[in-house]
Amino acid sequence: MSNADRRPQQLCWTVGLLINLRDLDTAAEYARLAYSKIYCHDTLSTCDIIIGAMCEAKRYRDALDLYHHFFNESSKVMSATCRSSNHIIRALCDLGRVDDALALLSAVSPNGINYGNVTKVLVHAGRFEEALCLLRKHPVPLACTNLIRGFLNLGNLDMANQLLEEFESKGFHADRPWEYKSESGVVRVAFIEHWFKQGKHEEAMRCYQSLLGNDRYQVFGDTGHALLQLLLSYGKKTEAWDLFHRMLDVHSETIDVMVRERFKVNSETIDMMVGECFKEGRFKEGIETFYKVKAKDKYLNLLDHRNVILRCCEHGMLPEAECFFAELSSDRSLSAIDVDTHRAMMDAYVKAGRVEDALQTANNMVDAYLSSLALWMQI
Known part of the structure; x- marks a missing residue:
């Protein structure tokens, strides 16, 4: 640690590598070396990624300690970023400390803050008035959806409809119609979910068809994913697959890069649909589904490939996993040091009695890590 390269960019890369290798304790030690008196993008990124990694691992105490260290104890220049906040x-919220979360909300810049987390916990605690005040100050789709769900669960359909009308009448992001259409769609999914939960499938499907057939809304991106989850959960599999293919067609026809990135069929959606095939033993169809997506979307990322490899390994489909792994390794734009994928392949090789292949995979991962580290050290 005494010889660590403390330049902001190099330190950020080191912390990122250690997080990727799941060594969060060492990553945190390096992150604390960040020069808090130097306000630059790389220093802020170091703070964001280590706090995010700790939260993802549910090491909340460590995350809180790091946040306090970066933005309260040692910094007289840096303000807390929206991402870290x-x-x-x-x-x-996960710890049930809603009042502390509200206090932090009032202390940081509102731009980019996810108010959905707080409103969800407030609704769960029955603090509807506070949730309503927060929503009306910051009318974001997820916060609205959480409140509507809360009122629907209480059987207060009138209040749920009133909130929906308020949300749609204000025409959020009217200058960005694609975003507004998607946001309105996300909120309306809560009503479809409500009718399904009530056992009123005909009413749920009527609302679904109304959403699908209305040009005011877009049923891809987050809205599409939420709808697919509902349809699969309540046995509407034919409708789910029809919607999925419709989403793929819309995505492949979209030219605008910004629109495509926001409303693309995301990794979670792809994994859910591939997983649906695997769950029912339709392995070939699951793999074909992945390749159909890949044919329509040349921007598939590391996570997309990792998910299908993990699926194959889980079901003992080692030859198929090897093919996907080879594709991943040969693509320079995707061949990052991905510990989870390498571990899955090593475990699959060991289960198959191919210990030498497992060791070779481990060596390849170490070699890739050292090569990347050496390259970054030269920059």
Whole structure:
């Protein structure tokens, strides 16, 4: 540690590598070396990624300690970033410390803050008035959805409809119609979910078809994912697959890069649909589904490939996993040091009695890590 390269960019890379290797304790030690008196993008990124990694691992106490260290104890220049603040607000909500989360909300810049986390906990605690005040100050889709769900669970359909009308009448992001259409769709999914939960499937499907057939809404991105989850959960599998293929077609026809990135069929959606095939033993169809997505979307990322490899390994489909792993390793734009994928392959090789292949995979991962580290040290 005494010889650590403390330049902001190099330190950020080191912390990122250690997080990728799941060594959070060493990553945190390096992150604490960040020069808090130097306000730059890389220093802020170091703070964000280590706090985010700790929260993802549910090591909330460590995340809170780091947040306090970076933005309270040692910094006289840096203000807490929205990303780090969002991580901590989510952590406080998960810990049930809603009042502390609200206090932090009032102390940081509102731009980019995810108010959905706080409203969800407030609704769960029955603190509807506070949730309503927060929503009306910051009318974001997830916060609205949480409140609508809360009122629907209480059987207060009138209040739920009133909130929906308020949300849609204000025309959020009217200058960005694609975003507004998607946000309105996300809120309306709560009503479809409500009718399904009530056992009123006909009413749920009527609302679904109304949403699907209305040009005011877009049923891809987050809205599409939420709808697919509902349809699969309540046995509407034919409708789910029809919607999924529709989402793929819309995505492949979209030219605008910003629109495509916001409303693309995301990794979670792809994994859910591939997983649906695997769950029912339709392995070939699951793999074909992945390749159909890949044919329509040349921007598939590391997570997309990792998910299908993990699925194959879980079901003992080692030859198929090897093919996907080879594709991943040969693509320079995707061949990052991904510990989870390498571990899955090593475990699959060991289960198959191919210990030498497991060792070779481990060596390849170490070699890739050392090569990346050496390259970064030269920059």
